Amino acid sequence: MDHPAIGEAVTETEIEQALQSDCDCKDGMFPQGKMGTASRRAFLRGSGLLTAAAAIVPVKAFGQDAAGEGPWSVPGEIAKSDYGQRASFETVKRLASFGGTSSLTPLQAGVGIITPSRLHFERHHNGVPTIDPAQHRLVIHGMVDKPMKYSVEDLKRFPSTSRILFVECSGNSNAASRSANQKTVQEAHGLTSTSEWTGVRLSTLLAQVGVKDGAAWVLAEGSDGAMLSRSVPIDKMLDDAIVAYAQNGEAIRPENGYPMRLILPGWEGNINVKWLRRLKIGDKPFMTREETSKYTDLMTTTGKARQFSWVMEAKSVITFPSGDMRLPGKGFYEISGLAWSGRAPIERVEVSTDGGKSWGLASLQEPVLPKAHVRFRFPWHWDGGEAVLESRATDQTGYVQPTKAFLTRNEGVGPTYHYNGIQSWKVLADGSVSNVLQA
Amino acid sequence: MSFKLKGAFLGAAVLAALPVTVWAQQVGYPGGAAYPFGSPASEADIRAWDKDVRPDGAGLPAGSGTYKQGEQIYGEQCASCHGLKLEGIRDPNLPQGGAPALVGGRGTLNTTHFKQTVESYWPYATTLFDYITRAMPYTAPGSLKPDEVYALVAYILAEGHVIKPTEVMDAKSLPKVRMPNRDGFYIDNRPYPVKRYD
Numbered sequence: 001m002d003h004p005a006i007g008e009a010v011t012e013t014e015i016e017q018a019l020q021s022d023c024d025c026k027d028g029m030f031p032q033g034k035m036g037t038a039s040r041r042a043f044l045r046g047s048g049l050l051t052a053a054a055a056i057v058p059v060k061a062f063g064q065d066a067a068g069e070g071p072w073s074v075p076g077e078i079a080k081s082d083y084g085q086r087a088s089f090e091t092v093k094r095l096a097s098f099g100g101t102s103s104l105t106p107l108q109a110g111v112g113i114i115t116p117s118r119l120h121f122e123r124h125h126n127g128v129p130t131i132d133p134a135q136h137r138l139v140i141h142g143m144v145d146k147p148m149k150y151s152v153e154d155l156k157r158f159p160s161t162s163r164i165l166f167v168e169c170s171g172n173s174n175a176a177s178r179s180a181n182q183k184t185v186q187e188a189h190g191l192t193s194t195s196e197w198t199g200v201r202l203s204t205l206l207a208q209v210g211v212k213d214g215a216a217w218v219l220a221e222g223s224d225g226a227m228l229s230r231s232v233p234i235d236k237m238l239d240d241a242i243v244a245y246a247q248n249g250e251a252i253r254p255e256n257g258y259p260m261r262l263i264l265p266g267w268e269g270n271i272n273v274k275w276l277r278r279l280k281i282g283d284k285p286f287m288t289r290e291e292t293s294k295y296t297d298l299m300t301t302t303g304k305a306r307q308f309s310w311v312m313e314a315k316s317v318i319t320f321p322s323g324d325m326r327l328p329g330k331g332f333y334e335i336s337g338l339a340w341s342g343r344a345p346i347e348r349v350e351v352s353t354d355g356g357k358s359w360g361l362a363s364l365q366e367p368v369l370p371k372a373h374v375r376f377r378f379p380w381h382w383d384g385g386e387a388v389l390e391s392r393a394t395d396q397t398g399y400v401q402p403t404k405a406f407l408t409r410n411e412g413v414g415p416t417y418h419y420n421g422i423q424s425w426k427v428l429a430d431g432s433v434s435n436v437l438q439a
Numbered sequence: 440m441s442f443k444l445k446g447a448f449l450g451a452a453v454l455a456a457l458p459v460t461v462w463a464q465q466v467g468y469p470g471g472a473a474y475p476f477g478s479p480a481s482e483a484d485i486r487a488w489d490k491d492v493r494p495d496g497a498g499l500p501a502g503s504g505t506y507k508q509g510e511q512i513y514g515e516q517c518a519s520c521h522g523l524k525l526e527g528i529r530d531p532n533l534p535q536g537g538a539p540a541l542v543g544g545r546g547t548l549n550t551t552h553f554k555q556t557v558e559s560y561w562p563y564a565t566t567l568f569d570y571i572t573r574a575m576p577y578t579a580p581g582s583l584k585p586d587e588v589y590a591l592v593a594y595i596l597a598e599g600h601v602i603k604p605t606e607v608m609d610a611k612s613l614p615k616v617r618m619p620n621r622d623g624f625y626i627d628n629r630p631y632p633v634k635r636y637d
Binding site: 157204221278302 | 473474476477478479480484485488489491493494495531533534535536537548549550551553555557560561562563565566569570573574577580581623624625626627628629630631
């Protein structure tokens with residue numbers, strides 16, 4: 001093989017060289033901005049720590065071992081944290097977007113399918129409310145026999161259900177439909193995350209209140225400042241809707257709806273109403289702002305707008321290598337990414353390294369769960385030449401992730417939501433990876 | 440049949456009955472016996488939050504408002520984010536990075552410089568009442584009284600040339616307002632009827 005060995009011994013000279021270098025990628029292929037670099041520098045420069053650093057701080061693209069240098073082991077401290085922190089060397093973080101109304105998941109640093117709760121994307125329309133669960137109630141009323149109200153503790157008494165599900169803002173990748181200005185996969189696609197959600201099936205609660213004949217829609221309302229509200233067909237509510245109170249094994253994060261939220265598997269993020277306080281059963285859609293003036297998809301081809309487009313269709317994106325990374329040299333790389341569909345389980349993911357001229361089948365990491373992120377992998381030997389990396393997902397309905405050209409031709413440039421076109425990353429001979437518009 | 444075999448059959452019968460029992464416990468409640476959790480929602484509980492308004496006017500409260508009243512309230516409560524001429528402001532120092540334009544944009548929806556406003560895009564005037572009531576002004580949502588909301592709706596609709604400045608908005612007149620883009624929407628028709636996209 002003509003690629004360098006992965007993993008090699010590090011010397012103090014190499015550490016000094018690494019510190020003096022002005023390369024943008026001191027932390028290897030995963031640049032995390034100035035913060036990560038600064039903290040590592042400070043650590044390395046700390047008196048007497050240089051030798052220890054050789055044993056535990058990755059300096060090159062791939063990890064090294066100490067090769068006999070450094071201490072035998074690293075003495076620890078007695079655990080004193082009631083609620084754990086990540087290692088002090090880890091700096092990956094969400095990225096707040098314009099106006100502070102959302103923050104983006106660092107997909108480029110993710111592995112597996114679960115998004116840590118602290119890195120789950122957020123989007124809110126009037127800030128994150130601080131809600132005392134002892135004061136919070138969910139009221140279910142309208143076309144029901146018996147209007148009821150439930151506290152979080154009440155909900156926890158009911159039979160529970162847990163599902164690993166993606167939640168994707170329907171505005172995710174919107175900017176990618178028009179430009180390649182987003183440097184990283186986080187900036188371009190970071191409004192999607194996967195968590196295990198636990199709560200009560202809404203069908204259980206609706207059986208309790210007794211839904212009257214003629215009921216067809218349910219207004220779901222949050223208790224945030226925007227009092228965000230959406231109309232949901234009762235069929236969806238009875239099918240697989242969950243009133244969730246937990247995320248990844250603990251209480252839902254405040255920015256994700258604490259103490260309870262609606263989870264509608266596979267449907268656009270906005271309708272998964274957070275800080276849920278009211279469900280009103282009715283016979284018609286309520287036509288709230290979020291389903292008329294927003295979250296409708298204007299086709300500039302016709303001037304007409306698609307409404308009630310709830311399902312997030314099949315989509316995939318390569319997260320490694322991805323924008324703003326730099327490959328240290330030719331050789332073996334495992335291309336990796338995420339695929340998901342709100343309609344059906346992912347059937348297959350194909351990967352191209354030549355901008356869509358030829359495609360190969362990626363392997364899918366088990367378990368392949370319906371309506372959850374699926375991790376795909378594709379072994380690649382980079383020959384050092386220019387390459388354009390793309391992925392496309394197909395779900396079990398046969399739906400294939402479309403090209404940007406297809407979407408533009410059919411929908412124009414209007415839809416702010418539901419853009420799921422194929423993403424292209426260009427690799428140059430110097431190893432740099434950047435966002436490019438699909439040819 | 441030996442005694443031993445009879446016992447085995449009996450055991451199988453008990454086992455077979457078990458899942459049925461469990462099933463009955465989990466889904467055996469619709470309309471009948473209830474899980475004894477939660478408490479009945481009182482009239483007061485519901486009234487406190489039941490403020491939504493539908494296109495047919497269901498939910499609209501008593502009260503009324505005029506363009507003149509709305510003009511003054513808009514200047515005090517709305518203009519700092521939406522602009523003196525309802526033209527919208529983009530400014531990272533404002534909440535949400537500013538607020539969208541409320542008027543203009545008619546005739547642009549099938550162009551690449553499309554502009555979606557209350558005037559050009561919103562299909563129902565009642566949604567304006569519902570949304571202002573629940574979410575505006577941004578820094579003090581829920582603080583506006585029904586009369587004030589009717590007045591703001593009258594002002595915004597008149598500035599957008601949807602109604603005349605002389606028209607009074609109330610529970611009777613508002614649902615009758617026909618928005619310019621009322622027929623501009625169609626129900627989701629995805630997936631597209633093609634087997635493979637490009």
